[in-house]
Amino acid sequence: MTLREVCNTLGVTRRAVQGYEKAGLVVASGKNERGYLLYDGKTQARIKTIKLYQRLGFKIIQIKDLIDAPKEVVKQALEEQVDWLKCERESIEDLIALANEIIRSI
Amino acid sequence: MTLREVCNTLGVTRRAVQGYEKAGLVVASGKNERGYLLYDGKTQARIKTIKLYQRLGFKIIQIKDLIDAPKEVVKQALEEQVDWLKCERESIEDLIALANEIIRSI
DNA sequence: TTGCTCCTCACGTCACGTGAGGTGGC
DNA sequence: TTGCTCCTCACGTCACGTGAGGTGGC
Numbered sequence: 001m002t003l004r005e006v007c008n009t010l011g012v013t014r015r016a017v018q019g020y021e022k023a024g025l026v027v028a029s030g031k032n033e034r035g036y037l038l039y040d041g042k043t044q045a046r047i048k049t050i051k052l053y054q055r056l057g058f059k060i061i062q063i064k065d066l067i068d069a070p071k072e073v074v075k076q077a078l079e080e081q082v083d084w085l086k087c088e089r090e091s092i093e094d095l096i097a098l099a100n101e102i103i104r105s106i
Numbered sequence: 107m108t109l110r111e112v113c114n115t116l117g118v119t120r121r122a123v124q125g126y127e128k129a130g131l132v133v134a135s136g137k138n139e140r141g142y143l144l145y146d147g148k149t150q151a152r153i154k155t156i157k158l159y160q161r162l163g164f165k166i167i168q169i170k171d172l173i174d175a176p177k178e179v180v181k182q183a184l185e186e187q188v189d190w191l192k193c194e195r196e197s198i199e200d201l202i203a204l205a206n207e208i209i210r211s212i
Numbered sequence: 213t214t215g216c217t218c219c220t221c222a223c224g225t226c227a228c229g230t231g232a233g234g235t236g237g238c
Numbered sequence: 239t240t241g242c243t244c245c246t247c248a249c250g251t252c253a254c255g256t257g258a259g260g261t262g263g264c
Contacts (some may be wrong), residue, residue, distance in 0.1 A: 108218090109218085109219095110217085110218085124220090137219095140217085140218075141218070141219065142217085142218060142219080143218085143219080
């Protein structure tokens with residue numbers, strides 16, 4: 001698939017994929033006769049995984065360490081991320097309460 | 107109070123206050139005989155307010171429109187922010203569930 | 213002169229957004 | 239030549255972080 005096709009089917013931007021390449025997370029599998037960048041199935045799967053990790057709050061540099069890591073390492077990282085997400089949820093709860101207090105005082 | 111004193115008492119960094127000044131959110135009330143930047147009580151209160159709005163997720167440009175706005179405008183902005191925070195909370199709930207699913211599948 | 217504290221730039225960060233300028237085949 | 243799609247830079251974004259280089263009084 002060309003870059004455009006990958007972007008459309010996976011819902012990522014051209015610039016994001018470019019960013020992943022710069023970070024060393026993915027590599028184009030080649031170019032077609034017109035010089036268009038091509039990505040194979042494995043690379044597309046990697047891009048999907050990267051997007052998923054990003055949604056979970058991992059940074060690019062963390063994903064770099066995670067994407068080719070053994071399952072147990074991934075599992076532990078995910079468990080830590082769940083703890084972090086729970087903290088985030090707590091913070092948001094507190095902020096909602098705080099904002100509501102201020103609203104009532106106005 | 108000097109910049110250092112403001113930073114220590116309010117828990118902000120020198121660079122953050124500098125950023126607020128650049129954005130036009132606050133202005134130093136003057137300089138002392140040594141050329142140190144000074145901030146009066148009103149300015150310190152503004153900095154506190156800015157930090158609070160930032161915690162609630164407002165961006166600097168939004169705070170610029172909010173900090174001198176009438177109470178009703180602030181109230182409405184806060185109500186919208188609460189809605190947004192609730193959406194954020196939902197997203198995090200979903201992410202926690204998703205991460206836990208992945209963990210179970212490993 | 214050394215040491216301390218402050219000042220004002222100004223580049224770096226992060227993950228892209230948003231063009232700019234150039235190429236290749238119809 | 240025009241029009242289209244792609245390419246590869248490269249500056250811009252956001253709210254500061256992190257120095258660099260210079261000043262003033264002990």
